Amino acid sequence: MASKNTITKEMFDNEVRSYISKSDSLTMIEKAYQYATEKHAHQFRKSGEPYFIHSLNVAYILAQLKVGPKTICAGLLHDCIEDCGITLEDLIREFDSEVATIVDSVSKIKNLKFDDEKEYLASNHRKIFIAMAKDIRVILVKLVDRLHNMRTLEYQSVEKQVKISKETLEVYAPIAHRLGISEIKNELEDLCFMYLDRDMYKEITALVEKKKNEREARIQQTIKEIGDLLAQNNIKFRIFGRSKHFYSIYKKMTQKNKRFEEILDLQAIRIVTESELNCYEVLGYIHANYRPIPGRLKDYIAVPKVNMYQSLHTTIVGTDGDIYEIQIRTESMDDIAEQGIAAHWRYKEGKNYNAKIEQKEIEERLSWFRDMSVMTEDMSDNNAREYMDVLQKDLFEANVYVMTPKGRVIDLPNGATPIDFAYRIHTDVGHSTIGALVNGSIVPLNTPLKTGDVVQIRTNKNNPTPSEDWLKIVKTNHAKNKIRSFFLKKEQDRRSEYVGKGEQLLKEELIKHKLDEAQYLEKEKLESVYGSFSVTNYQDLMYAIATKGLSAQAVVEKLSNKRNIFDLTRLFSNPNKKPKKPESNVGVKVPGIDSMMLSLANCCSPIPGDEIVGYVTKGAGVKVHRKDCPNVLHERTRLIDVYWDELSLDTKKFESKLMVFGNDRSYLLSDLITMVAQCQAGLVAVDSKVDNDTLTAITSLTITVNDSEHLRNVIANLRKVNSVTSVERVAS
Numbered sequence: 169m170a171s172k173n174t175i176t177k178e179m180f181d182n183e184v185r186s187y188i189s190k191s192d193s194l195t196m197i198e199k200a201y202q203y204a205t206e207k208h209a210h211q212f213r214k215s216g217e218p219y220f221i222h223s224l225n226v227a228y229i230l231a232q233l234k235v236g237p238k239t240i241c242a243g244l245l246h247d248c249i250e251d252c253g254i255t256l257e258d259l260i261r262e263f264d265s266e267v268a269t270i271v272d273s274v275s276k277i278k279n280l281k282f283d284d285e286k287e288y289l290a291s292n293h294r295k296i297f298i299a300m301a302k303d304i305r306v307i308l309v310k311l312v313d314r315l316h317n318m319r320t321l322e323y324q325s326v327e328k329q330v331k332i333s334k335e336t337l338e339v340y341a342p343i344a345h346r347l348g349i350s351e352i353k354n355e356l357e358d359l360c361f362m363y364l365d366r367d368m369y370k371e372i373t374a375l376v377e378k379k380k381n382e383r384e385a386r387i388q389q390t391i392k393e394i395g396d397l398l399a400q401n402n403i404k405f406r407i408f409g410r411s412k413h414f415y416s417i418y419k420k421m422t423q424k425n426k427r428f429e430e431i432l433d434l435q436a437i438r439i440v441t442e443s444e445l446n447c448y449e450v451l452g453y454i455h456a457n458y459r460p461i462p463g464r465l466k467d468y469i470a471v472p473k474v475n476m477y478q479s480l481h482t483t484i485v486g487t488d489g490d491i492y493e494i495q496i497r498t499e500s501m502d503d504i505a506e507q508g509i510a511a512h513w514r515y516k517e518g519k520n521y522n523a524k525i526e527q528k529e530i531e532e533r534l535s536w537f538r539d540m541s542v543m544t545e546d547m548s549d550n551n552a553r554e555y556m557d558v559l560q561k562d563l564f565e566a567n568v569y570v571m572t573p574k575g576r577v578i579d580l581p582n583g584a585t586p587i588d589f590a591y592r593i594h595t596d597v598g599h600s601t602i603g604a605l606v607n608g609s610i611v612p613l614n615t616p617l618k619t620g621d622v623v624q625i626r627t628n629k630n631n632p633t634p635s636e637d638w639l640k641i642v643k644t645n646h647a648k649n650k651i652r653s654f655f656l657k658k659e660q661d662r663r664s665e666y667v668g669k670g671e672q673l674l675k676e677e678l679i680k681h682k683l684d685e686a687q688y689l690e691k692e693k694l695e696s697v698y699g700s701f702s703v704t705n706y707q708d709l710m711y712a713i714a715t716k717g718l719s720a721q722a723v724v725e726k727l728s729n730k731r732n733i734f735d736l737t738r739l740f741s742n743p744n745k746k747p748k749k750p751e752s753n754v755g756v757k758v759p760g761i762d763s764m765m766l767s768l769a770n771c772c773s774p775i776p777g778d779e780i781v782g783y784v785t786k787g788a789g790v791k792v793h794r795k796d797c798p799n800v801l802h803e804r805t806r807l808i809d810v811y812w813d814e815l816s817l818d819t820k821k822f823e824s825k826l827m828v829f830g831n832d833r834s835y836l837l838s839d840l841i842t843m844v845a846q847c848q849a850g851l852v853a854v855d856s857k858v859d860n861d862t863l864t865a866i867t868s869l870t871i872t873v874n875d876s877e878h879l880r881n882v883i884a885n886l887r888k889v890n891s892v893t894s895v896e897r898v899a900s
């Protein structure tokens with residue numbers, strides 16, 4: 169890309185005219201040029217240059233990328249709304265709504281703040297992605313804007329240099345990478361590297377320079393050798409050496425903990441040839457004449473990277489004993505390798521341009537982009553931090569590439585499982601997953617996927633039920649969030665069912681007392697009694713009635729003001745209506761907290777010996793969970809320390825839920841129950857079913873035990889029962 173700050177109107181015009189010749193397009197660009205010059209007149213940058221120089225540079229770089237005329241106009245105008253008091257309406261009137269909308273969206277992506285306000289930061293990132301998911305041109309303009317700002321960053325304060333560089337490295341360089349625009353990505357990374365770690369930057373650039381001089385003659389010799397070899401075989405080609413960019417060397421040194429001297433492939437040799445077939449031919453000649461290093465051959469032609477990159481890579485030992493990485497590709501692959509999306513969707517005059525169609529094509533071609541659009545829609549209600557976590561981890565850190573049976577490439581982070589894959593395909597596929605085939609073989613759902621795996625998901629669409637255990641094995645935040653919200657929704661459904669039941673009971677009670685429903689169920693009337701029953705809202709009141717914690721009769725009496733000496737005792741007087749857990753009998757204590765407010769969580773059913781933690785609920789006291797319970801694992805603010813109350817434990821029994829998996833056989837169930845009894849555990853509930861596909865019997869047992877040691881003993885003995893394959897403690 170052109171160097172900084174020296175762009176003239178003439179250079180810009182030449183660049184534009186190299187691929188745009190329609191007069192209405194040129195007129196519009198000229199108008200935008202004049203408009204922006206006028207609006208930015210009397211404004212100056214920190215460098216002392218007229219402000220408009222920046223706008224012109226941005227438009228010039230965009231023209232080098234050969235974007236459409238409207239995008240060039242948007243580049244010229246990109247700072248007008250923000251800096252010149254121009255409005256969206258002004259731009260619509262002067263130009264058109266497309267140009268205006270791009271400029272408006274670019275303006276809305278403000279510089280991000282880099283301090284403690286993580287949430288603020290995240291919500292800003294999110295804005296960028298939402299704008300980008302809607303229209304790729306917005307991000308192109310923004311990227312190029314950032315590139316020029318980075319090129320001229322020397323005029324800013326050191327503090328600002330660091331701030332902007334960090335943000336660029338964290339947000340913009342990954343976007344450029346994802347869009348395949350490696351030219352811009354590499355330049356951004358090297359500039360950031362320079363501002364963020366000047367000493368290291370100097371050291372590495374000096375080392376590279378020195379090494380290059382040392383090796384230059386030898387690499388030229390190898391290039392000549394390979395060139396002769398190809399020429400003898402009548403292949404048309406270009407061949408040249410390419411240095412790695414500094415930041416990638418730095419990353420290799422820090423991430424792989426290598427010394428500079430240990431990085432062997434500082435320079436790659438690139439061969440650009442005519443056809444795909446030529447690429448494989450070239451590879452054949454090279455492997456026939458040089459010793460390839462095993463495991464380094466990569467065929468990105470057959471399986472392109474998710475950012476569309478295509479090339480053959482191999483590493484060989486040269487006749488001089490040096491190691492060389494060889495990249496082999498066609499001209500168009502080389503274009504896409506350098507400019508990615510910009511190369512692929514280069515503006516072509518005469519072809520009817522339609523932004524919507526282009527956006528759709530991009531989504532089809534860049535599968536991650538479509539995934540991102542889907543996630544952006546899906547997660548519009550979630551908080552910004554979560555959204556960014558998903559993008560950062562699931563998309564930017566992805567480096568395992570697997571395929572659907574139809575050949576669609578899906579990228580996932582390291583360690584991702586078939587469940588992550590299933591949720592990436594579709595939320596419904598995720599929820600209804602019952603098994604997975606990798607490369608044709610059935611595998612356990614926690615199998616880590618490897619690049620090149622072909623993954624097929626088996627589903628049961630009739631009864632989509634994810635397992636909460638999946639939370640422990642999935643790697644992507646996307647899958648995690650989907651599983652969690654499934655259970656959250658289930659819990660909400662269950663609760664609203666109870667609320668409805670509570671309403672029903674209360675109405676029946678009112679009728680029994682010949683009281684007018686409408687009058688007594690009025691909001692204010694009800695609110696006046698919340699305090700008497702330690703609830704804070706309507707839902708909690710109805711829930712308490714439905715779950716028998718509270719009698720409808722007591723509520724009706726309170727509502728009708730029948731002061732009754734039995735009022736209080738009646739609350740819990742009916743044997744059917746007493747609360748599940750009598751106070752102080754939970755077996756857990758918290759210094760300074762009334763034990764009545766404590767109860768054991770039903771989801772994970774903690775038992776003595778488990779590590780536990782208290783979750784402060786809204787209105788239902790403190791729920792005691794296992795520390796590893798998925799429901800509290802990511803909770804930060806509502807947790808308190810709680811302890812088992814050793815003194816009260818002696819005679820108490822605790823409920824625990826187990827899942828027993830085994831090959832189905834006669835008497836399996838009765839053997840399991842006998843074993844529970846032999847272990848002196850109580851049996852509360854049993855449920856058993858057989859998966860007819862795999863002939864696996866799945867038995868869920870709810871038992872009572874003294875403590876975790878007792879439970880371990882029961883589990884160990886159940887595992888010994890003939891044909892049992894696994895026993896798991898459930899947290900659901």
Ligand code: MN
Pocket residue numbers: 222246247313
């Ligand atoms: Mn700008």
